[in-house]
Amino acid sequence: MNLVTIALKSIRQRGLASSLTALSVALGVMLMVTVLVIHGIVTDVFSQRSIGYDLIVGPKGSDLQLVLSTVFRVAPAIETLPYQYYLDLQNDRRVELAIPFAFGDFTEQGGFPIVGTVDEFFLNEYAPKQEFQIRGKRLSRPFDAIIGSQVARENRWDIGSEFKLVHGGAESDHVHDEKFTVVAVLAPTGTANDRTVFIQLEGFYQIAGHEQNLIQSIKRQREFYGQSLDEKEIAKEAEELTKKFHLDEPHDHGHGDGHAHHPHSHGTPVVQKRVSAVLLRMKSGPTSIALSTELKRGLQAQAVNPIIPMARLMNTFVGNIQKVLVVLTALIILVSGVGIFVSIYNSMSDRRREIAVMRALGAGRQTVFSIILLESILLCVGGGLLGVLLGHGLVFVAAPFVEAQTDLVINPLRFERLELILLPALIGLASLVGFVPGMTAYRTDVARALVE
Amino acid sequence: MSLLLENVRKSYREPDGHMLPILDIPRFELASAEQVVLVGSSGGGKSTLLNVIAGISTPDSGSVTIDGYDITTMIEAARDRFRAQRIGYVFQTFNLLQAFSALENVLLGMSFSGRPVDRPHAVELLTRVGLGHRLSHRPSQLSVGEQQRVAVARALANRPTLLLADEPTANVDVANQETILRLIRDACRENKVSLLMVTHSADIASQFDRQVNLSEFNRVGAGA
Numbered sequence: 001m002n003l004v005t006i007a008l009k010s011i012r013q014r015g016l017a018s019s020l021t022a023l024s025v026a027l028g029v030m031l032m033v034t035v036l037v038i039h040g041i042v043t044d045v046f047s048q049r050s051i052g053y054d055l056i057v058g059p060k061g062s063d064l065q066l067v068l069s070t071v072f073r074v075a076p077a078i079e080t081l082p083y084q085y086y087l088d089l090q091n092d093r094r095v096e097l098a099i100p101f102a103f104g105d106f107t108e109q110g111g112f113p114i115v116g117t118v119d120e121f122f123l124n125e126y127a128p129k130q131e132f133q134i135r136g137k138r139l140s141r142p143f144d145a146i147i148g149s150q151v152a153r154e155n156r157w158d159i160g161s162e163f164k165l166v167h168g169g170a171e172s173d174h175v176h177d178e179k180f181t182v183v184a185v186l187a188p189t190g191t192a193n194d195r196t197v198f199i200q201l202e203g204f205y206q207i208a209g210h211e212q213n214l215i216q217s218i219k220r221q222r223e224f225y226g227q228s229l230d231e232k233e234i235a236k237e238a239e240e241l242t243k244k245f246h247l248d249e250p251h252d253h254g255h256g257d258g259h260a261h262h263p264h265s266h267g268t269p270v271v272q273k274r275v276s277a278v279l280l281r282m283k284s285g286p287t288s289i290a291l292s293t294e295l296k297r298g299l300q301a302q303a304v305n306p307i308i309p310m311a312r313l314m315n316t317f318v319g320n321i322q323k324v325l326v327v328l329t330a331l332i333i334l335v336s337g338v339g340i341f342v343s344i345y346n347s348m349s350d351r352r353r354e355i356a357v358m359r360a361l362g363a364g365r366q367t368v369f370s371i372i373l374l375e376s377i378l379l380c381v382g383g384g385l386l387g388v389l390l391g392h393g394l395v396f397v398a399a400p401f402v403e404a405q406t407d408l409v410i411n412p413l414r415f416e417r418l419e420l421i422l423l424p425a426l427i428g429l430a431s432l433v434g435f436v437p438g439m440t441a442y443r444t445d446v447a448r449a450l451v452e
Numbered sequence: 453m454s455l456l457l458e459n460v461r462k463s464y465r466e467p468d469g470h471m472l473p474i475l476d477i478p479r480f481e482l483a484s485a486e487q488v489v490l491v492g493s494s495g496g497g498k499s500t501l502l503n504v505i506a507g508i509s510t511p512d513s514g515s516v517t518i519d520g521y522d523i524t525t526m527i528e529a530a531r532d533r534f535r536a537q538r539i540g541y542v543f544q545t546f547n548l549l550q551a552f553s554a555l556e557n558v559l560l561g562m563s564f565s566g567r568p569v570d571r572p573h574a575v576e577l578l579t580r581v582g583l584g585h586r587l588s589h590r591p592s593q594l595s596v597g598e599q600q601r602v603a604v605a606r607a608l609a610n611r612p613t614l615l616l617a618d619e620p621t622a623n624v625d626v627a628n629q630e631t632i633l634r635l636i637r638d639a640c641r642e643n644k645v646s647l648l649m650v651t652h653s654a655d656i657a658s659q660f661d662r663q664v665n666l667s668e669f670n671r672v673g674a675g676a
Contacts, residue, residue, distance in 0.1 A: 001563040013551035230583020354500065357547040360508055362564035364529050447509045450543065451499065
């Protein structure tokens with residue numbers, strides 16, 4: 001009969017007290033596991049795992065603002081980039097994939113951000129190893145829209161729903177005339193894509209009010225590239241574009257959906273198109289750094305690795321709260337540990353005779369000390385393992401409900417690496433709380449205890 | 453010779469700081485396989501003597517030699533191991549561990565000896581004391597007589613050379629007293645185990661060839 005069996009027998013002997021102390025540890029660990037899993041999910045939201053691109057290229061300014069606008073779609077970008085620069089990046093040998101991104105409007109209902117992009121956006125991973133799952137058709141006509149799961153749920157929109165856009169923000173009173181039609185709904189991704197309405201970039205440019213003044217557009221593009229701002233040259237270029245694109249011939253046209261729109265039937269000159277940002281996937285890591293460095297020195301743009309500002313954002317907003325939660329749950333486990341201490345210590349006076357008998361049968365002081373310590377460890381580890389199961393069970397059961405309410409994507413079997421330190425931590429805690437009762441057993445006066 | 457005590461003294465410190473002598477034994481011996489009954493007045497130091505022989509208490513001076521080994525020179529851990537391997541102890545109040553079954557109580561005694569646990573031997577011992585059908589019963593599920601029989605089996609589990617029995621029949625009914633006594637004596641005889649039994653019963657004492665009164669060889673005598 002080994003010491004573990006002896007310790008287990010003693011635990012079973014005090015079944016109710018042992019169960020309650022183990023349960024208190026289990027509940028503490030359950031809370032800890034839940035907090036760790038939530039921590040992991042929130043960290044994912046604020047980490048590289050929430051975006052499948054290496055770099056975000058945007059106008060010079062705050063990198064955090066660029067990330068907030070592009071990744072989290074909190075507010076539209078104030079500055080924009082020339083569309084031509086997106087084309088340049090697309091042709092850059094270092095770039096594997098370039099996706100244009102235009103964010104400036106919100107839905108009239110619900111105030112969800114509207115992003116103009118290209119169909120390729122949906123063909124690529126939105127986060128590492130995460131692909132969009134689309135129910136419906138792809139974007140083919142300018143006024144087609146694909147909506148995120150949260151938009152669909154909150155606005156009760158589905159394929160075929162029509163909606164209008166509000167320029168510049170939900171609080172704005174400028175509602176565009178154009179009506180968009182939902183052609184597809186995205187499955188939940190746990191990212192800002194869930195609360196975004198995607199439209200064709202071409203459609204975005206065809207919205208009244210999105211057209212840029214030609215002269216100003218030429219001037220801004222020239223400024224961006226550091227080219228001549230000679231007014232004659234600008235006027236000449238404008239004249240050529242006007243003729244080429246028939247920009248002086250106002251006419252309405254249909255979109256096959258019976259809606260009237262402003263004159264853009266001949267397409268919009270590249271110079272008049274702007275994008276909020278360009279999402280880049282690079283061919284290799286070093287090229288990301290090279291491009292970032294290049295932009296810092298040259299053009300009026302910046303290339304940001306989103307992980308850095310996102311980590312900063314995480315630390316600013318949720319980092320401390322989560323640290324507090326982790327510390328609080330650690331304290332709960334500590335209190336449970338004190339519970340184990342009290343339970344075992346209180347039992348020691350009743351067990352003096354039992355310990356004395358073991359000693360009389362030949363058990364050494366170290367042996368009885370080890371038995372008590374093992375009891376503490378078994379209670380702590382047993383409670384801890386139960387807590388891990390309960391914690392993951394809770395996540396497993398709650399995941400579908402939370403997903404339905406928040407659009408966070410929760411893997412019910414998600415396991416946090418930090419959980420691995422729970423077991424050694426519990427053993428350490430158990431050793432600590434088992435030490436004093438263990439020493440009581442160690443010091444038991446056998447002769448006296450046998451006659452008590 | 454199985455047991456030899458020489459110049460053994462033992463005293464306890466009283467609450468007021470004075471030392472209270474309990475034992476002062478110039479010489480006491482027990483031959484191999486000999487069965488001796490120890491009688492004496494209550495509080496005369498009989499239990500203290502058994503504890504000193506078992507190595508549970510250490511004497512203030514003198515030597516306690518068992519099978520040629522002076523246990524007073526051993527460090528505590530060695531003494532514990534020696535006790536587990538060579539000395540069986542039957543208590544007046546049985547002292548079975550309530551969390552363990554009859555068989556487990558016997559196995560528990562074996563597990564502290566440092567030798568492999570001999571389960572068949574434990575079963576054999578319990579069968580020998582008439583409890584082969586109650587191996588998995590907890591002490592609370594056994595009668596008083598049965599509990600003491602388990603205690604006897606446990607004391608013999610490690611094949612000791614010396615069995616100490618502290619009033620083993622004091623808490624059992626008359627019907628069981630004879631059974632217990634016969635069990636202990638027969639088992640010791642069969643296994644050539646020396647037996648030192650403490651009793652207050654004149655009837656039981658009279659059954660032994662050698663009866664010793666503690667006061668006869670303990671200089672502290674009745675004053676203890």
